[in-house]
Amino acid sequence: MKQQFAAKHPWTILAAGAAIQVLTGLPAAWGVFQQPVMDEYGLSEQGAGYAFGILIAAFGVGCVLGGFLQDSRGPRCAALWGTALLCGGFFAAAMLPGGSAVSFFLAFSIPAGLGTAFLYPSIQSCAQKWYAGRKGLATGVIGGAALRAVCCCRTRRRMPKNSSKTTKIPLTFPRGRC
Numbered sequence: 664m665k666q667q668f669a670a671k672h673p674w675t676i677l678a679a680g681a682a683i684q685v686l687t688g689l690p691a692a693w694g695v696f697q698q699p700v701m702d703e704y705g706l707s708e709q710g711a712g713y714a715f716g717i718l719i720a721a722f723g724v725g726c727v728l729g730g731f732l733q734d735s736r737g738p739r740c741a742a743l744w745g746t747a748l749l750c751g752g753f754f755a756a757a758m759l760p761g762g763s764a765v766s767f768f769l770a771f772s773i774p775a776g777l778g779t780a781f782l783y784p785s786i787q788s789c790a791q792k793w794y795a796g797r798k799g800l801a802t803g804v805i806g807g808a809a810l811r812a813v814c815c816c817r818t819r820r821r822m823p824k825n826s827s828k829t830t831k832i833p834l835t836f837p838r839g840r841c
Contacts, residue, residue, distance in 0.1 A: 673793075673794075676790070676793055677790065677794075680786045680789070680790050683742075683782060683786050684782075684783070684786055684787075687745075687749075687779045687782045687783045687786070693715045693718070697711050697715070700714060700767070703761050704759070704761060704762060704763060704764055704767045705761065705762040705764065706764050706767075710764050713764075713768065714764075714767060714768055714771070714772050715772075717768050717772035717773060717776065718771075718772040718773075718775060718776040719776065720776065721772060721773045721774075721775070721776025721777050721780070722776040722777070722779060722780045723780070724776075724777070724780070725745075725776055725777035725778070725779070725780025725781055726780045726783075726784065728777070728780075728781070729741050729744075729745065729777075729780050729781035729782075729783075729784060729785065730784060732744065732781065733784065733785050733788070738785035738786075738788055738789050739785075741781045741782075741784075741785040742781070742782055742785040742786065744778075744781050745777075745778045745779065745780070745781030745782035745783075745785065746778065746782065747778070748774040748775070748777045748778030748781065749774070749775055749778030749779055749782065750778070751774050751778070752770065752771045752772075752773075752774035752775035752778060753771070753775070755770035755771060755774065756770055756771035758770075759771075
């Protein structure tokens with residue numbers, strides 16, 4: 664059944680992968696989050712830099728761990744763990760009281776960095792396997808760097824200046840149109 668659907672609708676697989684990859688661009692889109700994070704958690708620019716540094720460090724460690732997980736359990740397991748970690752980081756950050764910088768580092772930066780690292784290679788490798796004869800096309804469509812840039816810029820303009828963190832987090836996700 665799955666193979667028949669993929670054979671009849673090959674572009675849906677790439678579209679779904681590209682949609683997932685937009686969320687894994689979190690480290691590249693830190694500029695969208697930086698000012699709201701500084702305002703909500705009382706971070707200086709240096710503190711926001713620490714949050715980003717921890718996110719990137721967790722991303723680096725997560726690439727190694729996610730690769731091992733993907734090799735031993737498969738890309739589905741790595742993608743599910745990545746989704747759980749990324750969503751958990753967003754929801755944990757939304758529940759934190761304002762002004763708790765260290766808690767933000769632990770609740771958001773580490774799980775979000777690990778989650779994006781688990782997701783990114785599992786989606787890319789699946790696309791390359793499904794489109795073995797057109798790996799460059801699959802990687803380009805799934806990578807979607809131009810789409811991410813457009814979504815991030817438009818999202819930043821829509822983000823209210825003085826709203827609470829619970830309204831900012833849903834606005835950071837693309838709404839189907841960029």
